Amino acid sequence: MIRGLWTPDTVGWLLVAAGAPVAVAMILDQGPDGLIRLALGLAVVAAWQSLFRFNMGVMPAPASAITALAVAVMAPHEVPLWQIGFAVSFGAVVGELIFGGWGRNFLNASAVALSFLSLSVPNADFVAGDAGLALAVVPGAIMLALTGILPISILAAFATALWVAAMALGLTPQILAAPGTLVFAVVFLVADPVASAATPLGRWVQGALAGAFTAFLMTGTSVPQAVVFAALLAGLFAPLVDQGIIALHLRWRRVRHARP
Amino acid sequence: MSELFLRAIFADNLVLSYFLGLCTYLAISKRLDTALGLAAAMIVVQTLTVPINYLIQRYLLLEGAWAWAGLPDVDLTFLKLIAFIGVIAAAVQILEMTLDRYVPALYRALGIYLPLITVNCAILGGSLFMAERQYDFGESVVFGLGSGIGWALAIALLAAIRERLRYADVPEGLRGLGITFVVTGLISMGFTAFSSVALP
Numbered sequence: 001m002i003r004g005l006w007t008p009d010t011v012g013w014l015l016v017a018a019g020a021p022v023a024v025a026m027i028l029d030q031g032p033d034g035l036i037r038l039a040l041g042l043a044v045v046a047a048w049q050s051l052f053r054f055n056m057g058v059m060p061a062p063a064s065a066i067t068a069l070a071v072a073v074m075a076p077h078e079v080p081l082w083q084i085g086f087a088v089s090f091g092a093v094v095g096e097l098i099f100g101g102w103g104r105n106f107l108n109a110s111a112v113a114l115s116f117l118s119l120s121v122p123n124a125d126f127v128a129g130d131a132g133l134a135l136a137v138v139p140g141a142i143m144l145a146l147t148g149i150l151p152i153s154i155l156a157a158f159a160t161a162l163w164v165a166a167m168a169l170g171l172t173p174q175i176l177a178a179p180g181t182l183v184f185a186v187v188f189l190v191a192d193p194v195a196s197a198a199t200p201l202g203r204w205v206q207g208a209l210a211g212a213f214t215a216f217l218m219t220g221t222s223v224p225q226a227v228v229f230a231a232l233l234a235g236l237f238a239p240l241v242d243q244g245i246i247a248l249h250l251r252w253r254r255v256r257h258a259r260p
Numbered sequence: 261m262s263e264l265f266l267r268a269i270f271a272d273n274l275v276l277s278y279f280l281g282l283c284t285y286l287a288i289s290k291r292l293d294t295a296l297g298l299a300a301a302m303i304v305v306q307t308l309t310v311p312i313n314y315l316i317q318r319y320l321l322l323e324g325a326w327a328w329a330g331l332p333d334v335d336l337t338f339l340k341l342i343a344f345i346g347v348i349a350a351a352v353q354i355l356e357m358t359l360d361r362y363v364p365a366l367y368r369a370l371g372i373y374l375p376l377i378t379v380n381c382a383i384l385g386g387s388l389f390m391a392e393r394q395y396d397f398g399e400s401v402v403f404g405l406g407s408g409i410g411w412a413l414a415i416a417l418l419a420a421i422r423e424r425l426r427y428a429d430v431p432e433g434l435r436g437l438g439i440t441f442v443v444t445g446l447i448s449m450g451f452t453a454f455s456s457v458a459l460p
Contacts, residue, residue: 056431094442094446095446098430098431098434098442099425099428099429099430100428100429100430104427104428104429105428106421106425106428107446112449115449115450119452217453217454229450229453230453232446232450232453233451236417236447237417239417239420239424240420242420243420243423
């Protein structure tokens with residue numbers, strides 16, 4: 001306890017704990033197939049992490065298990081196992097490990113893995129989770145929000161922007177048809193504790209961007225693919241949003257505190 | 261018109277979809293403020309040169325453009341490339357003198373890359389796309405502005421991400437340009453959503 005309770009590993013294990021009910025719900029829903037995909041994903045993540053641990057000194061992180069879970073939950077059922085392995089590898093390595101591991105990455109590895117999979121099999125049906133999946137996400141999300149890991153501002157901004165944009169584009173029925181995917185994606189892909197914007201105002205902007213992108217992309221594709229790409233795009237915009245907010249803040253300070 | 265504008269920014273982004281102008285894109289993206297300066301210069305040059313090149317092509321180069329002077333058979337299309345490059349070089353020269361006079365700090369920060377905008381593939385590519393897709397004058401203005409903004413958005417995103425990556429611990433062999441290429445690929449992958457998924 002020299003370093004205190006709040007180490008990166010604590011955060012990582014809390015994320016894994018939040019994902020556990022989702023894993024159970026997914027296995028109950030998909031049967032042994034789901035279990036095999038999750039196990040394969042976890043094995044692939046573990047293999048890459050040990051490779052990077054022993055060759056580059058990158059410390060393994062429990063939170064990376066979420067990548068395996070996200071791919072197992074959302075990937076289309078007809079995708080063969082080797083493609084699942086490929087997608088998880090891409091997410092874990094290019095999204096996370098080459099930047100120095102979880103905590104130093106700038107994108108959510110699950111979003112990277114699922115976008116990669118979505119480009120590999122563009123016409124497959126990504127799983128549009130039902131209300132059961134959404135319910136399984138809720139306890140973990142509440143726990144993460146109470147411990148301050150999950151930025152609530154992102155959730156609120158995402159929901160508002162998605163709803164307003166969907167109303168404007170006339171897409172509300174599609175949103176109501178896929179509650180599980182949306183709730184899962186916003187909690188585990190968009191509102192990432194590492195990769196999301198760092199400034200409080202920036203989080204509102206990022207969540208709103210993700211919601212608006214989701215609604216816009218839904219005009220041309222299925223809801224799960226739209227929300228995955230929206231999460232990736234919002235993550236790409238997050239550093240720029242942060243820089244903009246910081247520049248504005250500096251200007252406000254100068255106006256407020258400058259001596260004439 | 262607004263669809264063409266949005267397409268030029270997102271789906272047909274010059275740097276992220278066609279990989280044009282990568283040299284400047286990678287070299288000037290270490291710091292956000294310099295990148296924003298170059299981004300503004302790109303928007304100005306692109307918005308000026310695409311419509312000017314349209315006018316030159318339409319009224320000087322295309323077959324029959326000299327009909328008013330009693331020369332209906334003259335076809336100067338073979339001069340297209342050199343005329344476009346001349347216009348771009350002149351526009352950049354004027355921009356350079358303006359920056360040197362009014363924003364000397366940015367002029368020094370951009371250094372050699374400002375004159376190199378002359379040979380930036382994104383600028384010439386924008387004009388050639390205009391000629392190939394046969395835009396009219398209004399469309400060429402919108403396309404010039406949109407593609408300039410798209411290029412500017414791409415370099416601003418990359419510069420902000422690279423500033424954030426100072427906290428990253430990249431393996432030895434990938435530091436510098438290597439990881440920048442990887443990040444560019446990831447940004448490009450995100451923008452693919454606009455071209456391949458949403459707007460087929």
